[in-house]
Amino acid sequence: MARILIIDDDEPFRVHLGTLLRGAGHVVLEVECALHALDKIALDPFDLLITDIFMPRMDGFELLSTLLRRHPRIQVIAMSGGGSGMTPALALNVAKKLGANELISKPFQPGAVLQVVDRVLQSAAV
Amino acid sequence: MNTTNLYQELIELHKLTEMHEELEGGFFTVVRHYQAGIVHRPERIRQALREQDPERVAMESHSLKSVCRQVGLQNMGNLAAQLEAMSATGSLQDVEPLVEQLIASSVVASQELTRYCHDMGASRPFQDKEGVNEP
Numbered sequence: 114m115a116r117i118l119i120i121d122d123d124e125p126f127r128v129h130l131g132t133l134l135r136g137a138g139h140v141v142l143e144v145e146c147a148l149h150a151l152d153k154i155a156l157d158p159f160d161l162l163i164t165d166i167f168m169p170r171m172d173g174f175e176l177l178s179t180l181l182r183r184h185p186r187i188q189v190i191a192m193s194g195g196g197s198g199m200t201p202a203l204a205l206n207v208a209k210k211l212g213a214n215e216l217i218s219k220p221f222q223p224g225a226v227l228q229v230v231d232r233v234l235q236s237a238a239v
Numbered sequence: 240m241n242t243t244n245l246y247q248e249l250i251e252l253h254k255l256t257e258m259h260e261e262l263e264g265g266f267f268t269v270v271r272h273y274q275a276g277i278v279h280r281p282e283r284i285r286q287a288l289r290e291q292d293p294e295r296v297a298m299e300s301h302s303l304k305s306v307c308r309q310v311g312l313q314n315m316g317n318l319a320a321q322l323e324a325m326s327a328t329g330s331l332q333d334v335e336p337l338v339e340q341l342i343a344s345s346v347v348a349s350q351e352l353t354r355y356c357h358d359m360g361a362s363r364p365f366q367d368k369e370g371v372n373e374p
Contacts, residue, residue: 123302125272126309129258132265167301194305197297198327220254220309223261 115160115234119143120150120176121192122168126219130163133223134230147171154184161188161233163217166204167196177211188237190229194219246351251311255355258310267361274352276306277315281341284322288331288338296326296334303341310352315344 117139121127127143134141142159144150148171150162162180166173173191180187191208193216195201205216214236215229246252259266280303287295300323307316322337 123276123305125269125276125306128272129262129269129309132262132269136262136265167298169298194301194308196301196323198324219305223258227261 114138114140115230116140116158117142117161117163117230118150118153118159119163120145120147120168120173121165122146123165126165129223130226133226137227137230139230147173147176150176151179151183154180154187159187160237161190161230163190163192163230166191166193166208174207174211177208177213181212188233189213190215190217190233192217192219192221245347246355249312249314249348249351250355251313252355254309254311259359266359267356270310270352270356273306273310274349276303277310277312277345277352278349280306281338281345285338285342288335291331293326293329293331296331296338297323300326307348312348315341315348318344 117134119127119130119134119141121130121143122145124145127145131141131143142153144153147164147168150164153159154162164173164176173193177189177191180189189212191205191213193201193204193208195204199207201218205213205218209216214233217226217229255270258269262269280299284296284299284303287299300319304316304319304323307313307319318337318341322334322341325334325337
């Protein structure tokens with residue numbers, strides 16, 4: 114069981130991922146913006162963050178840069194369906210360069226998300 | 240056209256099937272959230288268009304695109320992607336017909352999601368007279 118923080122400005126995705134990961138036995142918190150995420154992480158430790166990339170106010174790229182400066186050991190999965198003229202592949206490549214451990218394209222396959230989450234948590238435990 | 244089976248043409252059903260298998264009891268609640276997004280986002284896009292705010296049109300279209308594609312509404316997702324690309328240029332010229340097309344599509348998509356969920360055994364009313372219930 115891991116503590117997982119989901120960051121996505123789209124409520125359906127937060128609810129979907131939260132339901133999926135709780136069903137897999139994890140403790141999950143959901144926030145709608147990257148700034149709230151930074152506040153939560155400052156208060157509570159999380160094993161894993163799953164963040165969308167294109168969000169208002171602070172996007173996932175800025176979140177990744179800020180987060181990994183402050184918490185270099187935290188595990189991050191970035192997800193995107195593309196946006197702002199970037200394809201999903203390009204957005205996720207940038208996220209990877211910024212330090213994301215794994216990437217998920219939107220629309221996502223629920224089974225694949227669970228596999229990616231397990232892989233990241235297992236690699237962090239080694 | 241047999242309207243009973245319209246959702247089979249409108250929705251890539253394997254996406255909902257896979258979601259149902261993974262979420263089991265939580266499936267209908269999650270679909271309600273997606274359905275609410277599909278109904279309310281186009282209205283927000285229309286409002287942003289009235290206010291001549293291309294950035295908000297682009298952001299709302301981006302969200303709608305992702306929501307539609309996640310539940311297998313590929314054509315509506317493509318319309319939203321087209322609107323996102325057009326408004327991302329900073330101009331809202333010529334986007335109004337596309338917005339109205341999205342509004343009309345969202346009504347049909349919502350009805351068909353409701354129909355699908357009833358056929359899959361949703362245990363409580365999925366839609367009220369005014370539209371989509373809050374999830």
